[in-house]
Amino acid sequence: MSKLTDVPKRILIGRALRSDKLGETLLPKRIALPVFASDPLSSVAYAPGEVLLVLSIAGVSAYHFSPWIAVAVVVLMFTVVASYRQNVHAYPSGGGDYEVATTNLGPKAGLTVASALLVDYVLTVAVSIASGVENLGSAIPFVVEHKVSCAVAIVVLLTLLNLRGMKESGKLFAIPTYIFVAGVFIMIAWGAYRGLIAGDDMKAPTADLSIHAEKGGLAGFALVFLLLRAFSSGCAALTGVEAISNGVPAFRKPKSKNAATTLALMGSLAVVMFCGIIALAMTTDVKMAENPATDLLKNGTAVGSGFVQNPVISQVAEAVFGKGSFLFVVLAAATALVLFLAANTAYNGFPLLGSILAQDRYLPRQLHTRGDRLAFSNGIVLLAGAAVLLIVIYGADSTRLIQLYIVGVFVSFTLSQTGMVRHWNRHLRSETDPNKRRHMIRSRAINTFGAFFTGLVLVVVLATKFTHGAWVALLGMVIFYGTMSAIRKHYDRVSEEIAAPDVPSDDTVRPSRVHSIVLVSKLHKPTLRALAYAKLMRSDQLEALSISVDAAETKALREEWERRGINVPLKILDSPYREITRPIIEYVKGLRRESPRDVVSIYIPEYVVGHWYEHLLHNQSALRLKGRLLFLPGVMVTSVPYQLESSEAARMRARRRAEWNAPGSVRRGPVNQRPKEPTNKS
């Protein structure tokens, strides 16, 4: 199958790049930060806007609550970072949340986390690219006018790059990430200077709009619910924090310490950026609405569907730097680029998680092989297809996509932290060193608080967002969970069926003699080779078998057989209907009936050709026959290949394909650095 579907793929993505073998290079912190943090840092490009957007439902007066929501997000961020610093120390193998949940809470919890993470990878691609397109669109209007097409084009581009085996490069990540971080910090500093010291009156482009409150004058429970919903949206800033805990093996030594430091650094940067942007948005009077066309009013009339609501970060940049200024454009470009890099991290993370799941037999075994291009390719295409589907369905609207996003993250946060609590409990039972015990008790306290807080957020997210789209994410998780359980069940059933009996005596595996048959159509080199090889094997009985579909040809074959003096008896079966498969199957069945304890060994001369279309012209009958023969018990089928000249090209292609570079190798770290953990190898 791969042969045919390969062709369009090949045309699009070209030959695989030769790449250096998996880098023995470990990542220093300054490179690890951008590699792992592009996802969480980039989310400050959309999270503040989402908070304002939800608050706007209650009217512009509700914006006053935004600092409090920012505080809540900051507290949550610190909690999560502190919790994951514990994970990084306790599980330096990089198994991440899946490993933590599986080891401490059992395989079902692990599988739940895995399903949540798989859904989240899809959403990371969809949300990041949609948001990136919106940010790019604030500088280049064309992009936002063709939002869906542009977003799909970028998904396709990333997909092709990753199918080609583009290696994740630390430098590639470092430059835009640092420009983005620097840009945001300069913006905050310059904004603070202009606002506080120079006393400028900075105005966002939406400053002079007013908001039509969909539900004005909310109070009591309704207001609290709205604030919780705004908080849930702000939690989008936390997505991707767990990435570092998966990547510990890629860090320089001391791995865990460096990873923990990077985590803390990342958390601090994110918090400052998030709060700074919210503060600037308040200062510059940014207005955001869920339905800008109807709810944003200019001089009392709705702005209409032609209005484009730019992201908060771009509105703030416009107010601080000036519309179209150099820094504004640079920041917009860097923001978009960082968001696209964030999407790219999913392309690396998805197959990586897939290979871990395959190790545990939740996914097809072949995903387990590190460099298996085909398997990775399928994963990448699946990821991209699901992301494109979401982008098209939701019109590349980051606001609507974010509704789906946060569920998965908090499912895995909560289960992972709960698992960590169990982890410490277990270790505390055996640990006696009071110093270490103190340390563990402290860690347990942090993780307990983390589990509680993230669990609370999960409930809030589910309660406030379920009907807004979170159900789609949950449905996705259920589908992944169901599929993976079914695969695991299948493997378990098969492995039980084929388990060797302890007493090594079994009739079915103790055959007595071999009856060898060489299939002959004409006497050419491939047939002669098959005959020669079969003779070498010294079976108990050897004969050549030919199907007569044409009397003249059969006669010619018989004559040449004798002329060449081939000392193998030639048996000819008549086939008036010009069938090949059926007479052979019947003959073999007959042999098996006569002597059930014998094994029948069938030699098929096969042509090896170089191109898929040549494949259509050869070996088709052989393939079909083989497919049927494999269903007969007590039969083995030997292909004796004859390499045609054109096969050389295919051999080279296959070799190049084998040297392909799998995505995710940089963040996974070198192989021998990753000892196998005692997970659920049942």
Added chain:
Amino acid sequence: MSKLTDVPKRILIGRALRSDKLGETLLPKRIALPVFASDPLSSVAYAPGEVLLVLSIAGVSAYHFSPWIAVAVVVLMFTVVASYRQNVHAYPSGGGDYEVATTNLGPKAGLTVASALLVDYVLTVAVSIASGVENLGSAIPFVVEHKVSCAVAIVVLLTLLNLRGMKESGKLFAIPTYIFVAGVFIMIAWGAYRGLIAGDDMKAPTADLSIHAEKGGLAGFALVFLLLRAFSSGCAALTGVEAISNGVPAFRKPKSKNAATTLALMGSLAVVMFCGIIALAMTTDVKMAENPATDLLKNGTAVGSGFVQNPVISQVAEAVFGKGSFLFVVLAAATALVLFLAANTAYNGFPLLGSILAQDRYLPRQLHTRGDRLAFSNGIVLLAGAAVLLIVIYGADSTRLIQLYIVGVFVSFTLSQTGMVRHWNRHLRSETDPNKRRHMIRSRAINTFGAFFTGLVLVVVLATKFTHGAWVALLGMVIFYGTMSAIRKHYDRVSEEIAAPDVPSDDTVRPSRVHSIVLVSKLHKPTLRALAYAKLMRSDQLEALSISVDAAETKALREEWERRGINVPLKILDSPYREITRPIIEYVKGLRRESPRDVVSIYIPEYVVGHWYEHLLHNQSALRLKGRLLFLPGVMVTSVPYQLESSEAARMRARRRAEWNAPGSVRRGPVNQRPKEPTNKS
């Protein structure tokens, strides 16, 4: 590949029908007539209309030429029928035009005929179904309002029926064909009675319209050209005449005589029907125009695009029987049905011709097998796809499709008749019996006239229709010709490459010893079976090979190996990157380098599963490995299957698939009735 693409096919077409084996039943003339003549007879449903339509370009006055054109068509019909009666006697094997052209004019002429016929099969489907829909539409307006969708739906229906292996049934063809013929004869007789004896003034629905002559007052060369174009269109009545010459083996004895009689009968029926319809159309003042919307005028104003121009046969039936009368509806239904049956003949003829071409290695060898479902299915899907494409492009407009139709028919007529002239020349050179010589000279004269006349028509058709669409048909022929030549060239090149040298001593085919390797991943039943089988084969050296991707698992394997006391040495290769294929390939290459004259025999334990999705979960690494191993010279690969319980279902499915009934079997006749002709088996 087939596995995956099979699934949607399976869902649509269901399980293959069990059918009786190729009928030992031969066709009596009364059944052979409808089976073979539905195509040529049905063309009288559209041919008369096409004549009027072209004439209308010169205005309604040009209609007076229509009897003369009818006469020309009749003469041509008699010529062609007389010519093919010679073919039927000279070539009773049923090879048809392809065989005649190949044998007498060489393979290039044969291939040209084959290309023309393949294109014509596609057009038979497109034209017949488009025309059938138009006829049905004259009784049921809904159908003609959704012309393209209805036509496509019928193509799809016929395709599904044929994919299911619907057997062509004589009775199925007989009833509608006889109803159609009887209906047309009753119409002609009743029309003659009403017009000539009762003196009724029958009026076609378009009788009171007038025609706006696009090119009024044509004269001289322009008029002749138009008349020739009208004649070309009328020649559509001749399509399908050659079908009987392909089907001689299906007739009862004396085959050739019966076939010749049926041919004459068919010709007479067609001629009477064609002329009768033209005469009735003249009597009832039918008006047809190429662009009815603008060129048909009612009281001086164009009828506009809402006007539906019904086929001549239906307009005449309306005039004779009365609109909506029982006989009118029956005739419309029978006409449509016969046209659909005519389309169905292409579904039978296309794979049949394909299997003959495959015998001569112009198409993949597997088409050659009579009952090969997969091959036939691909042919049917190709045919249907091309027909749907044409139907959609030409808006299911039979008039526009007919422009493409006639080229192929006359290419094969002309070449076939020219071939017959050569045939007689050759036989005359050796024949001495004056009686037989006289017969042959007479036959040669008929065929010479046939070749000349059909050649002339071909020139006329090309000249008058090239720009109107005939170029599309020619392009199609060139594509088929090119593809088939390329396939033949490939087979010839390969067969030269693999031809066994006459001196039976060749280093490459004389290996000395066998080094056997059993690939082991775990010690389960499939592995034990592979080991047991490999031991039976008594090779010079036997070892088990395992790739270590996980130290713990490898250790367990080693321990169990010893515990079970398996007396085969176990070799373990380390694979730090968890690769399977590369270490094995390298190891085998190493063995081959050490002792190049040895053969390496590799045993791979394989699971046999029942469903395609289970297939995705197993054997993938084995398959990939096998694909690579086949490229190494001096290696043979043995699959040792282990049948899982679920494989039983697949075995049953495969068997049912093998019992499928190939289309075209009825018209091809029983197998042993069809001796192999001395065609170009070079």
